[in-house]
Amino acid sequence: MSRAAPLAVCLAAALGVWLLFFPAIMSSDSLDQYRQALSWEFNDAHPPVMAIVLGLVLRSGGDIWTVMLVQSVVGLLGVRALVHAWLEAFTDGLMSETTRAWIATGIALLLLVPLTPLAFYLMTFWKDAWLAILFVWIGALALRLFDEPRRNADWRFVLRFGLLAVLMALAVLVRHNALVVLPAFWLIGWMILRRRRVRLAWLIAGLPVVLAPLGDRLIGTAFDVRRAHPVNLIMAQDLVGLCVLDPALRAELSYTDCHIADDRYQARYRFW
Numbered sequence: 142m143s144r145a146a147p148l149a150v151c152l153a154a155a156l157g158v159w160l161l162f163f164p165a166i167m168s169s170d171s172l173d174q175y176r177q178a179l180s181w182e183f184n185d186a187h188p189p190v191m192a193i194v195l196g197l198v199l200r201s202g203g204d205i206w207t208v209m210l211v212q213s214v215v216g217l218l219g220v221r222a223l224v225h226a227w228l229e230a231f232t233d234g235l236m237s238e239t240t241r242a243w244i245a246t247g248i249a250l251l252l253l254v255p256l257t258p259l260a261f262y263l264m265t266f267w268k269d270a271w272l273a274i275l276f277v278w279i280g281a282l283a284l285r286l287f288d289e290p291r292r293n294a295d296w297r298f299v300l301r302f303g304l305l306a307v308l309m310a311l312a313v314l315v316r317h318n319a320l321v322v323l324p325a326f327w328l329i330g331w332m333i334l335r336r337r338r339v340r341l342a343w344l345i346a347g348l349p350v351v352l353a354p355l356g357d358r359l360i361g362t363a364f365d366v367r368r369a370h371p372v373n374l375i376m377a378q379d380l381v382g383l384c385v386l387d388p389a390l391r392a393e394l395s396y397t398d399c400h401i402a403d404d405r406y407q408a409r410y411r412f413w
Contacts, residue, residue: 150246151246152218154249155216158217159209159263162261164204165266167205167265170268174192177192185361185366188316212263222278225242226280268315275315279329282301282304282308283333286305287333302330305330309326320353326349
């Protein structure tokens with residue numbers, strides 16, 4: 142049987158998921174990002190990368206379904222790649238490459254059953270979905286780089302480590318609070334470089350830490366991203382929520398816009 146057969150099965154499954162949920166699963170965040178893409182007016186209330194990518198696709202003649210087709214394929218292949226890299230690292234010599242490919246494909250397909258959220262993630266235009274997809278590809282590439290024979294770095298290793306650093310930086314750019322994983326990214330990079338006996342491994346491993354803010358600045362400048370100060374927006378919403386839950390606080394929080402917490406707002410407000 143052709144070694145390409147497992148890959149073809151995985152691609153067919155990704156296409157099936159795309160057709161099942163066509164054109165996309167959307168949340169309120171998704172709709173806001175879609176609006177930004179349509180208007181070509183971006184802000185950082187949500188990380189602007191997704192809206193910008195969608196905007197470029199719209200201007201090229203595609204639509205949300207185009208992005209979701211790519212997301213479904215890349216996401217499912219990422220799960221397969223992570224499983225395959227794990228099998229390659231821990232079962233080397235115990236099974237053939239074809240067997241590993243079929244097992245990885247089988248596990249990826251098994252995760253598509255409704256008992257797991259994978260199929261829904263693959264077709265939801267959402268920050269969490271993009272972050273999860275980036276995580277599986279980062280895991281797959283990191284495993285492969287760590288498991289390679291210990292020899293001096295060559296140009297292929299340099300390119301793949303550079304790709305790993307870019308994926309890590311992109312993970313930070315698609316979700317604001319992904320900043321917390323930067324120390325883990327540094328540790329992964331350091332372990333890979335240390336195993337290769339690369340000099341200044343501790344410094345080079347910090348490449349994603351540099352690329353993430355640099356990419357954010359370049360994106361903001363190139364696409365005229367408006368600063369929305371999302372932290373302040375969340376704090377304001379929390380203060381208004383406090384006023385709704387406890388009207389007595391309105392006098393103490395007079396510097397907020399608590400006057401909007403009227404009966405109509407209270408009827409619509411839900412505390413989760």
